Amino acid sequence: MSGPPTHRVLVANRGEIALRVIRAAHACGWEAVAVHSDADADSRWVALADDARHIGPSPARRSYLDIDAVVQAARDSGCTHVHPGYGFLAERPEFARRVTEAGLTFVGPSAEVIESMGDKASARRTAEQAGVPVVPGSEVVADVAAARAAAADVGFPLLIKAAAGGGGKGIRVVRTEDELEGAVSTAQAEASAAFGDGSLYLERCIEDARHIEVQVVGDSHGNVVHFFERDCSVQRRRQKLLEEAPAPGLSPALRDEITDAAVRLAAEVGYQGAGTVEFLVEGERFYFIEMNTRIQVEHPITEMVTSADLVVEQLRVAAGEPLSVAQEDIVLSGAALEFRINAEDPEQDFFPSPGELTRFDPPTGPGVRVDSGFVAGGQIVPYYDSLVAKVIVHGRDREEALARAEQALTELTVDGVVTTRGLHLSLLADEEFRRGGVTTTWFEERSAAPAGSTPD
């Protein structure tokens, strides 16, 4: 046994990802400090942390998004590291910078890398430099005249996107030249309001593609490896509903190309930490769309098919250690799916359903993993996102994983709030989904279909 831990990480997040980071810290022999708002004082992750700090009232803007409060909590609690989780401050360069200025280590890439990947136009340029194909598009356009000229090259339909964008904000689909002027001005206004930056660029609209993303991790010794890909094509309004790994039906040649491209891009920026390179895949062609410079909600399916602990790797790398694995050690094994159990009502246009989890019986059994920040009696409060739990299943092949998924989702019982469980069961029964390889428009087209498409 070693002596007392030399590392102490502040977990700057809540819910399942906070618990996930606390567990990984303990697995590394580190101590973990939780932060919480008023609403989360009695939460599971606060109870399991070695120490906890109150950082403000319930609304996220006054607690989890309050950089001053979070950095102060890290300093006051004697932390050496800060893990941002996903969402909240995870991709805010100023947060990474403030953590570093406070003499602490940010678990993730540098503020400069977050910044350059956060700016979509600059990320495209970096991808092009690394020889990674990007969706045909333009540089930043200053005004309607420039947009008109660029549109002639890009072609219709096209997307107008905010350079500083994210979360679907500042994006407009433009089908004809007549729509261009109005779309530029509304996208500009939305981008200015949401990001404080109205810069726009144009991109060809690829309408029938799969969303496939590659998990990468880089260390401070110049190593970058990939942990294969995930298929996240089942989406509603650009929000992922379920994910799977590996991408069903992806040809080995395309898998090699896309994973190589992701590693080249990460290496180009000297990437340190866990990150995800997202692509649109159309037939055998793929295009870079963006890079997420953080751990993602769907990371567990990658862990299931590669036996990696990605959060432990994040902590190792942040402590200056080399990656625990070389590329040739990372082998794909079986298939995994993740189902997001959200407190939302699919029958009421996914309307949020906050409330008390009067009953919460997560499934168990072979190949089943459930990541949740909650236990029975917990409150799904209206201040944060609607994720109740992630049901993750693994099988020797996709067929076995699908069977285990059906069993797991049938066993799951959640009372007190309406959830997306029934919707997932209906997706599992859908022949098109079972065949694999659906595209990003599939779910919304299916939902719009007249018969036999209503979730239970």
Next chain:
Amino acid sequence: MPTIPSPLPGVFYRRPAPDQDPYVTEGDQVTEGQTIGLIEVMKNFSELKATAGGTVKEFLVEDESDVSVGQDVAVLE
């Protein structure tokens, strides 16, 4: 006097964005269906609309504070 209750639990906002003016202030005339604020629930924003026309007498809920289902947010006269 008619009141405007919140149909949702969440956080009540009087402004469309932090740097913008409130939708309405005390003494303003509103018409039925006019937006008087936003309710945020799980990162979704819904408009809170006047349930009747009239003059806004007072707000019973502070800007950016919690509101429960059915709780009266504003009083009209």
